[in-house]
Amino acid sequence: MSNDTFPKDIYTEPEVDPDTLANLGPLRAMAGIWEGARGADVKPVATGTKTQAYIERYELHPIDAQTNGPQALYGLRYHTFIHKPGFTKTYHDQVGYWLWEPATSTVYHTLAIPRGQVAMASGKVAADATQFELVSERGSLTNGIVSNPFIEHAFTTLAWRIAVTLNADGSWSYFQTTVLQIEGRDQPFDHTDRNTLVKVGEPALNPKALAKQQGGSA
Structure with a gap:
C-alpha cells in the first residue's frame, strides 16, 4: 500500500486464513529447517x-x-545460528521475521543481532518469484537500520540488501551486502555474506493451523 491508496478505515481487520503455509507467496519454499556448509563472509x-x-x-x-x-x-519467524568450521562457539546469531503482504506483493525482512543492531528490508516480489532482492537504507523510516552508538561511529551502516534464489533442487541461496562507512577509511566497504541452505527438517505449524488440524477452534 502507498499513502495514496491506504483505506480511510484504518481499524477494520480483514478475514485471514489460519493456514499460514498456504499464504506465504514466494516465502513458502523457505519454510523449514535448513543447514548450509558453504558460507563465505567477506569482512x-x-x-x-x-x-x-x-x-x-x-x-x-x-x-x-x-x-x-x-x-x-x-x-x-526465523533464527539463524552460524559458527566457523571446527568450532561450536557463536560466530553470528540473528533472529527476526520474513513477511509476505499479498495485497501489495511485498516481502519484508526484519533482523535483530546481539551486536546491538536492528533493520528491516523490503521489496516488491511476484508471488511465484524464484529470485528476489530486498533493500534497507540508513535513515529510512520504513526500511531502515538502527545501530548502537559504537557501530554507528566506527562501522556506519549505509545500506543493507539481500538477494534470495530459490533453487530447482529445493535448496535456497542468499547473497547479502552490508555497505559500511568504516572509521579511518575513505571509501565505503561492501561486507558480503553468501550461503546455500539444504533442507533438513519440516516447519512446525502455526498455532491456528495446528488447532484446525486437530479439530479445535482456530
Whole structure:
C-alpha cells in the first residue's frame, strides 16, 4: 500500500486464513529447517579484507497471520545460528521475521543481532518469484537500520540488501551486502555474506493451523 491508496478505515481487520503455509507467496519454499556448509563472509579487518568460511543452521517456522487494521501479513519467524568450521562457539546469531503482504506483493525482512543492531528490508516480489532482492537504507523510516552508538561511529551502516534464489533442487541461496562507512577509511566497504541452505527438517505449524488440524477452534 502507498499513502495514496491506504483505506480511510484504518481499524477494520480483514478475514485471514489460519493456514499460514498456504499464504506465504514466494516465502513458502523457505519454510523449514535448513543447514548450509558453504558460507563465505567477506569482512573488514584492520589490515584490509578477510574471507571467513562458515556453517549455518537456519530455522523458519510459520506464525499466525498478523493484522494492522486492514493490512494482513503472513510470515515466518526465523533464527539463524552460524559458527566457523571446527568450532561450536557463536560466530553470528540473528533472529527476526520474513513477511509476505499479498495485497501489495511485498516481502519484508526484519533482523535483530546481539551486536546491538536492528533493520528491516523490503521489496516488491511476484508471488511465484524464484529470485528476489530486498533493500534497507540508513535513515529510512520504513526500511531502515538502527545501530548502537559504537557501530554507528566506527562501522556506519549505509545500506543493507539481500538477494534470495530459490533453487530447482529445493535448496535456497542468499547473497547479502552490508555497505559500511568504516572509521579511518575513505571509501565505503561492501561486507558480503553468501550461503546455500539444504533442507533438513519440516516447519512446525502455526498455532491456528495446528488447532484446525486437530479439530479445535482456530
